[in-house]
Each structure stands twice: as C-alpha cells, then as structure tokens.
Amino acid sequence: MRNEVVITGVGLRTPMGNTLQDVRAVFASGTPVVASHAAPDGHLRAVARLTEDYASAFSRLDRSLIDPVAQLSILAAEAAVADAGLDLSTADRERIGVFVGTGQNTAHTFMEGSISLQEKNTLKTFTIARGLANGVANHVSIRLGLQGEAQAIALACASSNTAIGNAVRLIRSGELDGALAGGSDATYSEFIYRGWEAMRMLAPVHPDGAERSCRPFAKDRNGIVLGEGAVIFMLESERQAKARGARILARIAGYGATSDGTHLLQPDAQGQARAMTNGLRDAGLQAQDIQYLNAHGAASTLGDATEVQAIRLAFGSHAHGLPISSTKALHGHMLGATGAAELLALIVALNDGLIAPTANLYEPDPALDLDFVPLHARHGPPLQAAMSSNFAFGGSNACLVLTR
Structure with missing residues (x-):
C-alpha cells in the first residue's frame, strides 16, 4: 500500500502576489497582471513581471553566490515551510528532499558574465559557482538545512510538474517523509527576451492594452507572454500530515x-x-x-x-x-x-x-x-x-x- 502524498503548504513569489489569497483574487477577477515594459531600445513588450525587490532579502555576499532564480526558490521554499506550520528544528531533515524545476535557470549569471568579458575582459570570482544548474534546488537545501535528495529539473515548461512528480514518487515509496517541490524562473533579462523574440514566439503588445496580449485558444492568438516567479509546495506523506494535525490543501493523486x-x-x-x-x-x-x-x-x-x-x-x-x-x-x-x-x-x-x-x-x-x-x-x-x-x-x- 503506497503512502499518499498531500500538499500542506505553499510559498510563492509571483506577479499575481505572494499569497494564495492574492492569486485567488486574480483568478476570481479574470484580470491579467500583464503590463507593458520598455526594452533598452525603447520598444514595448508585454510581460508579467515581479515588482518587488526580492534580492534585498539577501546579503551582498549571498547575492554574489546565488543567482536570481535560486533567490526566488529560497524565498518561496521558506514561505512554504512557514505556511505548512512545519517545525524543521524537530523534523528529520534527512528525510525531507528538495525538487525544483526551472527552464531558463541561471541565464542571468551567464549574461552578466558575457557582458563583463566583452567590456572588462574579466569575470567575477563566483561566476561558475553562481551559475551552477543545480543551485536552484541545492541553495534551498543549504538555506534550510535539508539533507534528503535534492534535484534540479530542467525540462522547459514541464519542469515543475516533473519536479513535483519525482518528489511524489519518493514520498510514496517511503524513501522520504516530505519534500519542498515546485518551480522557479527569473525570466526578465535582455538575453532571454531577445532569444524568444528571435524565434518569433512572443505576442506583441495588443493595441487595446498589454493585458490583452496573451489569448489562449482564441482565433487571433499570436504568441506567448513571458512571466516569472517561483511557487514551491510543502509535500508530506498523508500519514505524517495527519499525525501532526496539519492543514491539508489537496492530495496529489x-x-x-x-x-x-x-x-x-x-x-x-x-x-x-x-x-x-x-x-x-x-x-x-x-x-x-x-x-x-x-x-x-x-x-x-x-x-x-x-x-x-x-x-x-x-x-x-x-x-x-x-x-x-x-x-x-x-x-x-x-x-x-x-x-x-x-x-x-x-x-x-x-x-x-x-x-x-x-x-x-x-x-x-x-x-x-x-x-x-x-x-x-x-x-x-x-x-x-x-x-x-x-x-x-x-x-x-x-x-x-x-x-x-
């Protein structure tokens, strides 16, 4: 008989807001949070951007070691643990894993490095360490002292669903009691946008307003609108969650x-x-x-x-x-x-x-x-x-x- 897996907490940093209540309000209103932002050359792009200065939550040393995509995953993971009411000081940290999906990963760090090489013929000391693809998951493990399996999943748009699925399998099997699982992407960099524009995949700003730019399943649909952020869930075995009296948001069936x-x-x-x-x-x-x-x-x-x-x-x-x-x-x-x-x-x-x-x-x-x-x-x-x-x-x- 397999261990059922439930969601007991959620942490997020999104253009819709940073709480489940914020997100519910956007879903209820049906009003997009997409807006227009100017590119360096002045032309407007439709994008759903984060508005908060999330990097300010980290010290200067931390920022030199942690790419923005990993910064977001840390903040969301910390919020998920708090939302779940899980006391990590009494938990078996060897049995809690971290699984984070990402698409563009540490593109910010490598873009900055490329610019630095061109302009100054030098790189910052921690460019390689900051740009490691596994950082999006391992920085969460380090920050929270979690010692279960950690995975950084890079499968483009399927990344976070796969990360959650991998965590579910290990909790079901009994190898883990719980996991922080979800996804993170910090997409607003010139390198990323120019790349998507080169493929002609991005929807232009709609004449009636940027919020009209993304039109799934519509007759006149003409491309995607990029967003960014992180959403991390606290997953636990249903047995453990019920034993500690946790609030259960849903079962991953x-x-x-x-x-x-x-x-x-x-x-x-x-x-x-x-x-x-x-x-x-x-x-x-x-x-x-x-x-x-x-x-x-x-x-x-x-x-x-x-x-x-x-x-x-x-x-x-x-x-x-x-x-x-x-x-x-x-x-x-x-x-x-x-x-x-x-x-x-x-x-x-x-x-x-x-x-x-x-x-x-x-x-x-x-x-x-x-x-x-x-x-x-x-x-x-x-x-x-x-x-x-x-x-x-x-x-x-x-x-x-x-x-x-």
Whole structure:
C-alpha cells in the first residue's frame, strides 16, 4: 500500500502576489497582471513581471553566490515551510528532499558574465559557482538545512510538474517523509527576451492594452507572454500530515509523464494524451472523474491546436463537457515555474469551487470547440478531482491530478 502524498503548504513569489489569497483574487477577477515594459531600445513588450525587490532579502555576499532564480526558490521554499506550520528544528531533515524545476535557470549569471568579458575582459570570482544548474534546488537545501535528495529539473515548461512528480514518487515509496517541490524562473533579462523574440514566439503588445496580449485558444492568438516567479509546495506523506494535525490543501493523486520522441519544436498530440492518460491511471480515476482541466494553453497557433487534439484523445466524449482553462493569459508563461503556478488554480478549485477563466477569449477559434471558461470565473461547490498539464519544447509532457 503506497503512502499518499498531500500538499500542506505553499510559498510563492509571483506577479499575481505572494499569497494564495492574492492569486485567488486574480483568478476570481479574470484580470491579467500583464503590463507593458520598455526594452533598452525603447520598444514595448508585454510581460508579467515581479515588482518587488526580492534580492534585498539577501546579503551582498549571498547575492554574489546565488543567482536570481535560486533567490526566488529560497524565498518561496521558506514561505512554504512557514505556511505548512512545519517545525524543521524537530523534523528529520534527512528525510525531507528538495525538487525544483526551472527552464531558463541561471541565464542571468551567464549574461552578466558575457557582458563583463566583452567590456572588462574579466569575470567575477563566483561566476561558475553562481551559475551552477543545480543551485536552484541545492541553495534551498543549504538555506534550510535539508539533507534528503535534492534535484534540479530542467525540462522547459514541464519542469515543475516533473519536479513535483519525482518528489511524489519518493514520498510514496517511503524513501522520504516530505519534500519542498515546485518551480522557479527569473525570466526578465535582455538575453532571454531577445532569444524568444528571435524565434518569433512572443505576442506583441495588443493595441487595446498589454493585458490583452496573451489569448489562449482564441482565433487571433499570436504568441506567448513571458512571466516569472517561483511557487514551491510543502509535500508530506498523508500519514505524517495527519499525525501532526496539519492543514491539508489537496492530495496529489496522480502523475503522468511522457516524451513525444518526435521533434524539438513541434508538439505531438499522441505524446501529450499519453501523459494525461498516465496521470489518470496513476490516480485510479476515469476521464469522467475529472471536473476541471488547467490546460497548458500558451496561446501559440500550433501548440493550442495540438493540445485540443490531445485532450480529445485522452478524455474522449468527456472532453466536451469538461471545463478547461489556461491561466497563462492572467499571469504569463512562467516557463519552468508555470506548472507549479497553474497547480494553484487546482487548489483554489478543490477548496473554494472557483474555476479560473481563460482571459481574453473574446473570439474563440471555431476549430477548438471545447469549453474554455471564457472571460469569467465560475463559482460552484468545491471540486473533487482536477488535472493540470504542461507540455514543453523537446516533447516533454507532465500532468498532475489533484483530489480533495
């Protein structure tokens, strides 16, 4: 009999705010936090940026050793532990792991290093140490003194769902009692934006305002809007959580992951559908048991269309009666952190009965004829089961199923 895994705490640093209540308010209002920001050459970009000076929480020495993406993961992890009411001084720290997904990882550090080499022909002392890819997870372990397994997962948009799934497997097996798991990405750097612009993947600022720029599943969708932030969950075995009287936000009932094995940039509906089907099987549920699907829905022309094909394959006739939404129109595409951020929509739906809308869906694509909860949130009784899916460049697919 496997150990069931539950969420007992959440910590976040997002453009929507830093508490679950802040995020719920954005989901309820359906108002995007996307705004326009000027590039160095003056042209405007649509982006969901963090507004706080989170680096000020760290000493000068710490900032020289810890890249912004790891700074965010530390702050979110500390908040998750506090939210869970877990006293680490009495916990078995060898049995608590850290699993953090990230997409762009330490791009800030290497961009700064490249500029320094060009302008000064020198590098800062800790450039390599600060730029290590494992820092996003290991800095959390160091900061909190956790000695269980630590993993930094880099699977683009599927990173945080995979990180959470890996943590779930180890808690289920009994190798860990708990874990901090989620994702982090600090995307607002010129290097990252120019790279996405070069691929012509970014939506331009909409004539009616930047908040209209990301339009998943719409007829006139034309690209993604980048977001940034970190969301980390405190995961525990259900047995341990109940023994200490912890508040339980949700149970992670299922995890499914696949690789398309077909193409670097072109998604594959069969691979995506298999991930969703695997998640259902792992949760012991049927397609008709899912009451809400938080879709990847990045607002790319090909990606959204492929995802709809995958949903039809995985859910069959239930696809047409299933409420589906993409919250990326609200908070932007947070890359490696996006799956963790979107899991918040499931927690709200399971606890409050609020289904977040797909913002900006004024003119749906007639070829994508599913229920995408356009424009306005839906209110009802708390849900019993919901799924969140994320699909990445390279064909990495990862889905999570949460239940009450």
